[in-house]
Amino acid sequence: MSKNILEIKDIDKVYKNDFEALKKVSLSIHDGEIFALLGPNGAGKTTLIGIICGLVNASSGTVTVDGHDHIIQYRKARSVIGLVPQELYLDPFLTVTQTLTIARGLYGKQHSNALLKKTLEDLSLWDKKDNKVQELSGGMKRRVLIGKALMNEPKILFLDEPTAGVDVELRHSMWELVATLKSRGTTIILTTHYIEEAQDMADRIGIIQDGEIKIVEEKSVLMSKLGSKKLIIGLEHACDTIPPSITSDKLVLSDNGRTLTYTYKTGGKTGITELLSKLKAANISVHDISTQETSLEEIFVDLTHDNSTQK
């Protein structure tokens, strides 16, 4: 009953300088999902991907790719993987076509003109096919990098910060590409700093910090579990201060005393009714009320902040 296409178990990584980049990381990726790995700089995202793909030696732990151990059965494991690294690792002297052709050859697969053409078209690189890589813009290079991985027709695609240095339009077309790949059944694991990316595209989200997986959750569950909502109260008349009777750390006065923002956890007792009656008792009249959902970004900042202040 292996619906997990990737199983990471107890992966530890200690670099040569004794830096422990990953601490007992375990993670299961479901077949066909889009998984977003979120984490601040230096959290260990690239290290983890490097271990799965054979670029970094793990200190301990196991990785199973599509049922194959990533070291013992490395050929089978790697032949289903496509890797798009974070950095623009490309040979500047090769043409786009040569780059993609070599990539497929290294995977041990027979050259396919049809696949080459399709990949170049999907990535809007067809008109650049005979250009040398050094003649391309940064965003185009990023797409060539993606093209290289796609030439393996991978079942699992790793995108290590795919939209870094890519303009808005292109970012959206890349999201479309990811959606297309997903519809074809490709499992996609992406790391990103753009939380909106995870929020918009991922099925599940994992948060990694200081080499430890903090949370893995369905996106919707994560949002509601950790998510708090904001009640935005517009006041008829500006207040200088919050009346002592209702002062709380959940309440913030802004907009020159015309707006009160109340943060509360969703699910369970919200304290809204109480707050509103207290406002009435304090003779503060309300002219507008709206609510706002916390974005993943806020959850993320919250979570990582919590953890760093605990220490």
Place this chain on the structure above:
Amino acid sequence: MNLIGLTTIYKKEMARTFRVPGQTLISPVLTTALYFIVFGSAVGRAIPELSGVSYELYIVPGLIMMALLTNALSAASSGIYFPKFIGTKYEFLSAPLSHFEIIAGHTLAAASRALIIGAIIYCVSIFFTRDATVAHPILAIVFSVLTAISFSLFGLIIGIWADSFEKLALFPTLIITPLSFLGGIFYSIDMLPSFWQKISLINPIVYMISGLRWSFFGISDVDPIVSFTMIALFTFACGMLIAWIFRTGYRIKS
């Protein structure tokens, strides 16, 4: 066996050779031609025959060997250093390729480049010496191929070990060139004082030059069987070392 992957590496490396033929092919041939002119045709006239071979001819095997091994070394070391430097090593490290296939692809390409240069230099030497005789052609090929392979393996080791362009250039200039010159290109090591003769015998290049010279003229400083054994041992040692490097990921994986 990922044969397509192996040949992809081979073709990519060969394409790199022919992308800058001026640097990779013409310049080594030109350098060697200068040696022929200066040491062979000019100075060589004043030097008596060595073991019954004119000096002009005597230096041919050594010059071929020197070109062969320096070019095998530089082709292989730059072939692996470059992907490390620009990061494209991730391509073959993450591909379904065995260590053997990665090593073989790079080694065969570097050895091919060196052998092409060696063959051109042989042709150039005929132009200068007007003598194409090779006493034992098959052996000449065996010695050349083995030397090209061993120094390609050695080059891979250097390319992985080097973490700067300076270190990459260090070996050819500081070690290989002196060892080639001291390896008996221009003289027979019999002509050295006996102390230096003994010291010379730890220089693997002595055996390579001597082996090829024996294949050309049937004369040599060292018994050809000894030469062959030493080259084979050197190849084996380099092979073991590079296999260890890939197994442990030394300076290629983190």
